[in-house]
Amino acid sequence: MSAKTPTRLEPDEPGIAEAARLLREGGLVALPTETVYGLAADARNDHAVARIYEAKGRPSFNPLIVHLPDLAAVEQIAELPGAARDLAAAFWPGPMTLVLPLREGAGLSPLVTAGLPTVALRLPAHPAMRAVLDAFGGPVAAPSANPSGRISATRAEHVIAGLGNRVDAVLDAGPCAVGVESTILAPGETGLRLLREGGLTREDVEAVAGPVTEDVTPGKVEAPGQLSSHYAPGVPVRLGGNAEAGEVSIGFGPSTADLNLSATGDLVEAAARLFDILHEADALATARGAGAIRVADVPDEGLGRAINDRLRRAAAPRD
Protein backbone atom coordinates (compact mmCIF):
# COMPACT_ATOMS: atom_id res chain seq x y z
CA MET A 1 0.00 0.00 0.00
CA SER A 2 1.38 3.42 -0.89
CA ALA A 3 1.85 6.10 1.75
CA LYS A 4 0.55 8.91 -0.42
CA THR A 5 -2.54 10.89 0.51
CA PRO A 6 -5.86 9.98 -1.12
CA THR A 7 -6.87 11.47 -4.45
CA ARG A 8 -8.66 14.77 -4.00
CA LEU A 9 -11.65 15.04 -6.33
CA GLU A 10 -13.43 18.24 -7.29
CA PRO A 11 -17.24 18.42 -7.04
CA ASP A 12 -17.47 18.79 -10.83
CA GLU A 13 -18.51 16.32 -13.52
CA PRO A 14 -15.22 14.41 -13.79
CA GLY A 15 -14.84 14.31 -10.00
CA ILE A 16 -18.35 12.96 -9.52
CA ALA A 17 -17.92 10.38 -12.28
CA GLU A 18 -14.67 9.19 -10.68
CA ALA A 19 -16.29 8.92 -7.23
CA ALA A 20 -19.07 6.80 -8.72
CA ARG A 21 -16.55 4.63 -10.57
CA LEU A 22 -14.57 4.01 -7.37
CA LEU A 23 -17.76 3.02 -5.52
CA ARG A 24 -18.64 0.59 -8.32
CA GLU A 25 -15.19 -0.99 -7.96
CA GLY A 26 -15.64 -1.55 -4.23
CA GLY A 27 -13.58 1.48 -3.24
CA LEU A 28 -13.89 3.79 -0.24
CA VAL A 29 -14.64 7.41 -1.04
CA ALA A 30 -15.14 10.21 1.46
CA LEU A 31 -18.16 12.19 0.27
CA PRO A 32 -19.53 15.51 1.48
CA THR A 33 -23.02 15.60 2.91
CA GLU A 34 -24.72 18.59 4.47
CA THR A 35 -24.09 17.10 7.94
CA VAL A 36 -20.57 15.64 7.95
CA TYR A 37 -18.30 13.91 5.45
CA GLY A 38 -19.28 10.29 5.02
CA LEU A 39 -16.96 7.34 4.47
CA ALA A 40 -18.84 5.83 1.56
CA ALA A 41 -18.95 2.38 -0.02
CA ASP A 42 -21.37 0.28 -2.08
CA ALA A 43 -23.87 -0.95 0.52
CA ARG A 44 -24.37 -4.22 -1.42
CA ASN A 45 -20.68 -5.16 -1.42
CA ASP A 46 -19.58 -7.14 1.68
CA HIS A 47 -15.91 -6.53 1.11
CA ALA A 48 -16.31 -2.79 0.52
CA VAL A 49 -18.45 -2.44 3.64
CA ALA A 50 -15.91 -4.43 5.67
CA ARG A 51 -13.29 -1.94 4.53
CA ILE A 52 -15.35 0.88 6.11
CA TYR A 53 -15.09 -0.81 9.51
CA GLU A 54 -11.40 -1.42 9.01
CA ALA A 55 -10.66 2.15 7.93
CA LYS A 56 -12.51 3.59 10.92
CA GLY A 57 -11.04 1.08 13.34
CA ARG A 58 -14.54 0.48 14.66
CA PRO A 59 -14.46 -1.92 17.60
CA SER A 60 -17.77 -3.46 16.64
CA PHE A 61 -20.14 -3.73 13.71
CA ASN A 62 -22.47 -0.82 14.49
CA PRO A 63 -25.11 -0.65 11.80
CA LEU A 64 -24.45 1.99 9.13
CA ILE A 65 -26.66 4.59 7.48
CA VAL A 66 -27.57 3.90 3.86
CA HIS A 67 -27.80 6.95 1.59
CA LEU A 68 -30.27 6.99 -1.30
CA PRO A 69 -31.29 9.45 -4.03
CA ASP A 70 -35.09 9.36 -3.75
CA LEU A 71 -38.21 7.83 -2.19
CA ALA A 72 -38.53 5.21 -4.92
CA ALA A 73 -35.13 3.85 -3.86
CA VAL A 74 -36.23 3.94 -0.20
CA GLU A 75 -39.31 1.85 -0.95
CA GLN A 76 -37.22 -0.84 -2.62
CA ILE A 77 -35.23 -1.30 0.57
CA ALA A 78 -37.61 -0.58 3.44
CA GLU A 79 -41.23 -0.35 4.43
CA LEU A 80 -42.54 3.17 5.00
CA PRO A 81 -45.28 3.34 7.64
CA GLY A 82 -47.54 6.41 7.62
CA ALA A 83 -45.61 8.43 10.19
CA ALA A 84 -42.40 7.81 8.28
CA ARG A 85 -44.05 9.00 5.09
CA ASP A 86 -44.98 12.33 6.72
CA LEU A 87 -41.44 12.80 8.05
CA ALA A 88 -39.95 11.90 4.68
CA ALA A 89 -42.19 14.37 2.88
CA ALA A 90 -41.29 17.14 5.33
CA PHE A 91 -37.55 16.64 5.82
CA TRP A 92 -36.03 14.68 2.94
CA PRO A 93 -33.68 15.43 1.40
CA GLY A 94 -32.04 16.66 4.61
CA PRO A 95 -30.29 15.87 7.89
CA MET A 96 -32.71 13.16 9.01
CA THR A 97 -32.21 9.40 9.17
CA LEU A 98 -35.16 7.04 9.54
CA VAL A 99 -34.83 3.56 11.00
CA LEU A 100 -37.34 1.46 9.06
CA PRO A 101 -38.29 -2.21 8.64
CA LEU A 102 -35.93 -3.81 6.13
CA ARG A 103 -37.58 -5.43 3.12
CA GLU A 104 -36.69 -9.02 2.36
CA GLY A 105 -34.36 -9.30 -0.60
CA ALA A 106 -33.28 -5.67 -0.33
CA GLY A 107 -29.81 -6.81 -1.33
CA LEU A 108 -27.79 -4.96 1.31
CA SER A 109 -24.67 -6.49 2.80
CA PRO A 110 -25.56 -7.92 6.24
CA LEU A 111 -22.62 -5.91 7.57
CA VAL A 112 -24.57 -2.71 6.84
CA THR A 113 -27.50 -3.59 9.07
CA ALA A 114 -25.41 -5.66 11.50
CA GLY A 115 -28.05 -8.32 10.91
CA LEU A 116 -30.90 -6.22 12.35
CA PRO A 117 -34.40 -6.45 10.85
CA THR A 118 -34.30 -2.67 10.42
CA VAL A 119 -32.23 -0.33 8.28
CA ALA A 120 -31.25 3.33 8.76
CA LEU A 121 -31.90 5.36 5.59
CA ARG A 122 -31.22 8.93 4.60
CA LEU A 123 -31.74 11.12 1.55
CA PRO A 124 -28.95 13.68 1.82
CA ALA A 125 -29.40 17.20 0.48
CA HIS A 126 -25.83 18.05 -0.49
CA PRO A 127 -25.75 18.59 -4.28
CA ALA A 128 -22.38 16.83 -4.77
CA MET A 129 -23.55 13.83 -2.75
CA ARG A 130 -26.79 13.68 -4.69
CA ALA A 131 -24.89 13.84 -7.96
CA VAL A 132 -22.71 10.89 -6.86
CA LEU A 133 -25.80 8.90 -5.81
CA ASP A 134 -27.38 9.52 -9.22
CA ALA A 135 -24.20 8.62 -11.10
CA PHE A 136 -23.60 5.50 -8.98
CA GLY A 137 -27.20 4.31 -9.10
CA GLY A 138 -27.15 2.15 -5.95
CA PRO A 139 -27.35 2.34 -2.15
CA VAL A 140 -24.34 3.95 -0.45
CA ALA A 141 -23.37 3.04 3.12
CA ALA A 142 -21.59 5.88 4.88
CA PRO A 143 -20.75 6.45 8.52
CA SER A 144 -19.04 9.68 9.46
CA ALA A 145 -15.57 9.80 7.88
CA ASN A 146 -13.53 9.83 11.07
CA PRO A 147 -11.54 7.22 12.95
CA SER A 148 -13.69 5.52 15.58
CA GLY A 149 -13.90 7.53 18.79
CA ARG A 150 -12.77 10.78 17.19
CA ILE A 151 -14.88 13.74 16.19
CA SER A 152 -16.56 13.80 12.81
CA ALA A 153 -15.01 15.35 9.73
CA THR A 154 -16.65 18.43 8.31
CA ARG A 155 -13.88 19.31 5.85
CA ALA A 156 -11.86 17.26 3.39
CA GLU A 157 -8.74 18.16 5.39
CA HIS A 158 -10.20 16.50 8.50
CA VAL A 159 -10.81 13.35 6.51
CA ILE A 160 -7.28 13.27 5.17
CA ALA A 161 -5.77 14.00 8.59
CA GLY A 162 -7.82 11.27 10.26
CA LEU A 163 -7.99 8.53 7.67
CA GLY A 164 -5.18 9.33 5.22
CA ASN A 165 -4.71 6.70 2.55
CA ARG A 166 -7.20 4.36 4.17
CA VAL A 167 -9.65 6.07 1.78
CA ASP A 168 -9.17 5.88 -1.97
CA ALA A 169 -10.38 9.41 -2.64
CA VAL A 170 -11.99 12.44 -1.03
CA LEU A 171 -14.53 14.52 -2.90
CA ASP A 172 -13.73 17.99 -1.60
CA ALA A 173 -16.76 20.28 -1.61
CA GLY A 174 -15.55 22.52 1.19
CA PRO A 175 -16.99 22.61 4.69
CA CYS A 176 -20.28 20.87 5.54
CA ALA A 177 -23.20 23.16 6.11
CA VAL A 178 -24.82 21.35 9.04
CA GLY A 179 -21.70 20.08 10.75
CA VAL A 180 -23.41 17.60 13.08
CA GLU A 181 -24.74 14.25 12.07
CA SER A 182 -28.30 13.59 11.07
CA THR A 183 -31.09 13.21 13.58
CA ILE A 184 -32.02 9.53 13.81
CA LEU A 185 -35.70 8.68 14.26
CA ALA A 186 -37.50 5.38 14.52
CA PRO A 187 -41.19 5.86 13.70
CA GLY A 188 -43.23 2.82 14.65
CA GLU A 189 -46.66 1.64 15.66
CA THR A 190 -46.00 2.38 19.31
CA GLY A 191 -44.76 5.91 18.73
CA LEU A 192 -41.79 7.92 17.63
CA ARG A 193 -38.38 7.17 19.10
CA LEU A 194 -35.51 9.63 18.87
CA LEU A 195 -32.32 7.58 18.64
CA ARG A 196 -29.85 10.39 18.09
CA GLU A 197 -30.11 14.14 18.33
CA GLY A 198 -28.73 15.72 15.20
CA GLY A 199 -29.04 18.27 12.44
CA LEU A 200 -32.84 18.32 12.45
CA THR A 201 -34.30 19.81 15.62
CA ARG A 202 -36.72 18.01 17.87
CA GLU A 203 -39.06 20.95 17.58
CA ASP A 204 -39.23 20.60 13.80
CA VAL A 205 -39.75 16.86 14.13
CA GLU A 206 -42.57 17.24 16.66
CA ALA A 207 -44.30 19.91 14.58
CA VAL A 208 -44.77 17.32 11.85
CA ALA A 209 -44.96 13.99 13.64
CA GLY A 210 -46.26 14.85 17.10
CA PRO A 211 -44.39 14.31 20.35
CA VAL A 212 -41.37 12.06 20.57
CA THR A 213 -42.52 9.18 22.74
CA GLU A 214 -39.15 7.79 23.73
CA ASP A 215 -35.65 9.17 23.88
CA VAL A 216 -32.66 7.00 23.58
CA THR A 217 -29.64 8.41 25.36
CA PRO A 218 -27.54 10.16 22.73
CA GLY A 219 -24.78 7.88 21.56
CA LYS A 220 -26.41 4.76 22.88
CA VAL A 221 -27.14 2.25 20.16
CA GLU A 222 -30.21 0.14 20.59
CA ALA A 223 -28.60 -2.51 18.46
CA PRO A 224 -26.23 -4.51 20.71
CA GLY A 225 -28.89 -6.19 22.84
CA GLN A 226 -30.70 -7.44 19.77
CA LEU A 227 -27.49 -8.44 18.12
CA SER A 228 -26.39 -11.04 20.61
CA SER A 229 -29.48 -13.14 20.16
CA HIS A 230 -29.69 -12.47 16.43
CA TYR A 231 -26.24 -13.85 15.84
CA ALA A 232 -26.48 -16.86 18.05
CA PRO A 233 -26.62 -19.91 15.76
CA GLY A 234 -28.85 -22.80 16.71
CA VAL A 235 -26.02 -24.83 18.26
CA PRO A 236 -23.42 -23.67 20.79
CA VAL A 237 -20.40 -21.80 19.48
CA ARG A 238 -16.99 -22.52 21.01
CA LEU A 239 -14.02 -20.25 20.50
CA GLY A 240 -10.40 -21.32 20.09
CA GLY A 241 -8.78 -24.68 20.75
CA ASN A 242 -9.07 -27.69 18.51
CA ALA A 243 -12.30 -28.95 17.02
CA GLU A 244 -13.60 -32.10 18.68
CA ALA A 245 -15.33 -34.94 16.87
CA GLY A 246 -18.87 -33.97 15.95
CA GLU A 247 -18.19 -30.24 15.77
CA VAL A 248 -18.44 -28.08 12.66
CA SER A 249 -15.15 -26.20 12.40
CA ILE A 250 -14.48 -22.70 11.11
CA GLY A 251 -10.85 -21.90 10.36
CA PHE A 252 -8.84 -18.75 9.91
CA GLY A 253 -5.69 -18.94 7.82
CA PRO A 254 -4.40 -22.22 6.30
CA SER A 255 -6.48 -25.03 7.78
CA THR A 256 -8.45 -28.17 7.04
CA ALA A 257 -11.55 -26.81 8.78
CA ASP A 258 -15.02 -27.35 7.29
CA LEU A 259 -15.31 -23.64 6.53
CA ASN A 260 -12.78 -20.85 6.50
CA LEU A 261 -13.14 -17.15 7.30
CA SER A 262 -10.06 -16.44 5.19
CA ALA A 263 -7.61 -19.07 3.99
CA THR A 264 -4.95 -16.39 3.64
CA GLY A 265 -5.58 -14.96 7.10
CA ASP A 266 -6.92 -11.67 5.72
CA LEU A 267 -9.02 -9.88 8.35
CA VAL A 268 -10.91 -7.79 5.78
CA GLU A 269 -11.99 -10.92 3.97
CA ALA A 270 -12.83 -12.58 7.29
CA ALA A 271 -15.03 -9.68 8.35
CA ALA A 272 -16.76 -9.61 4.97
CA ARG A 273 -17.53 -13.32 5.22
CA LEU A 274 -18.20 -13.61 8.94
CA PHE A 275 -22.00 -13.53 8.98
CA ASP A 276 -22.32 -15.73 5.92
CA ILE A 277 -19.93 -18.29 7.39
CA LEU A 278 -21.83 -18.38 10.70
CA HIS A 279 -25.07 -18.99 8.83
CA GLU A 280 -23.40 -21.70 6.73
CA ALA A 281 -21.92 -23.37 9.80
CA ASP A 282 -25.32 -23.36 11.44
CA ALA A 283 -26.90 -25.03 8.42
CA LEU A 284 -24.08 -27.58 8.24
CA ALA A 285 -24.40 -28.36 11.96
CA THR A 286 -28.12 -28.92 11.56
CA ALA A 287 -27.62 -31.12 8.49
CA ARG A 288 -24.98 -33.23 10.24
CA GLY A 289 -26.56 -33.22 13.67
CA ALA A 290 -23.34 -31.65 14.98
CA GLY A 291 -23.31 -30.59 18.63
CA ALA A 292 -21.34 -27.36 18.30
CA ILE A 293 -19.51 -24.92 16.05
CA ARG A 294 -15.81 -24.44 16.79
CA VAL A 295 -14.16 -21.23 15.60
CA ALA A 296 -10.38 -20.89 15.32
CA ASP A 297 -8.63 -17.99 17.06
CA VAL A 298 -8.76 -14.72 15.14
CA PRO A 299 -6.06 -12.17 16.03
CA ASP A 300 -7.50 -9.46 18.27
CA GLU A 301 -6.24 -6.55 16.20
CA GLY A 302 -7.69 -4.28 13.52
CA LEU A 303 -10.89 -5.78 12.14
CA GLY A 304 -10.17 -8.88 14.21
CA ARG A 305 -11.47 -7.02 17.26
CA ALA A 306 -14.84 -6.49 15.57
CA ILE A 307 -14.88 -10.10 14.43
CA ASN A 308 -14.08 -11.33 17.95
CA ASP A 309 -16.73 -9.04 19.41
CA ARG A 310 -19.34 -10.72 17.19
CA LEU A 311 -17.94 -14.18 17.87
CA ARG A 312 -18.04 -13.62 21.64
CA ARG A 313 -21.69 -12.59 21.33
CA ALA A 314 -22.39 -15.70 19.31
CA ALA A 315 -20.60 -17.84 21.92
CA ALA A 316 -22.10 -16.12 24.97
CA PRO A 317 -24.25 -18.31 27.23
CA ARG A 318 -27.93 -18.07 26.33
CA ASP A 319 -31.00 -18.00 28.46
Ligand code: TXA
Ligand atom coordinates in the same frame (compact mmCIF):
# COMPACT_ATOMS: atom_id res chain seq x y z
O1 TXA B 1 -25.16 12.67 9.30
C1 TXA B 1 -25.00 11.48 9.36
O2 TXA B 1 -25.88 10.72 9.78
C2 TXA B 1 -23.67 10.93 8.85
C3 TXA B 1 -23.61 11.23 7.35
C4 TXA B 1 -22.37 10.68 6.71
O3 TXA B 1 -24.76 10.72 6.72
N1 TXA B 1 -23.56 9.54 9.12
C5 TXA B 1 -23.38 9.06 10.37
O4 TXA B 1 -23.21 7.69 10.43
O5 TXA B 1 -23.34 9.73 11.37
P1 TXA B 1 -22.64 6.91 11.73
O6 TXA B 1 -22.32 5.54 11.26
O7 TXA B 1 -21.53 7.65 12.34
O8 TXA B 1 -23.85 6.80 12.68
C6 TXA B 1 -24.87 5.89 12.35
C7 TXA B 1 -25.63 5.50 13.59
C8 TXA B 1 -25.09 4.28 14.29
O9 TXA B 1 -24.16 4.59 15.29
C9 TXA B 1 -26.31 3.69 14.91
O10 TXA B 1 -26.47 4.23 16.19
C10 TXA B 1 -27.45 4.20 14.07
O11 TXA B 1 -26.91 5.08 13.14
N2 TXA B 1 -28.13 3.13 13.34
C11 TXA B 1 -27.87 2.66 12.11
N3 TXA B 1 -28.70 1.66 11.78
C12 TXA B 1 -29.53 1.49 12.84
C13 TXA B 1 -30.61 0.62 13.11
N4 TXA B 1 -31.03 -0.31 12.23
N5 TXA B 1 -31.22 0.74 14.31
C14 TXA B 1 -30.82 1.66 15.20
N6 TXA B 1 -29.81 2.53 15.00
C15 TXA B 1 -29.16 2.43 13.84
Ligand code: MG
Ligand atom coordinates in the same frame (compact mmCIF):
# COMPACT_ATOMS: atom_id res chain seq x y z
MG1 MG C 1 -20.07 8.76 13.70
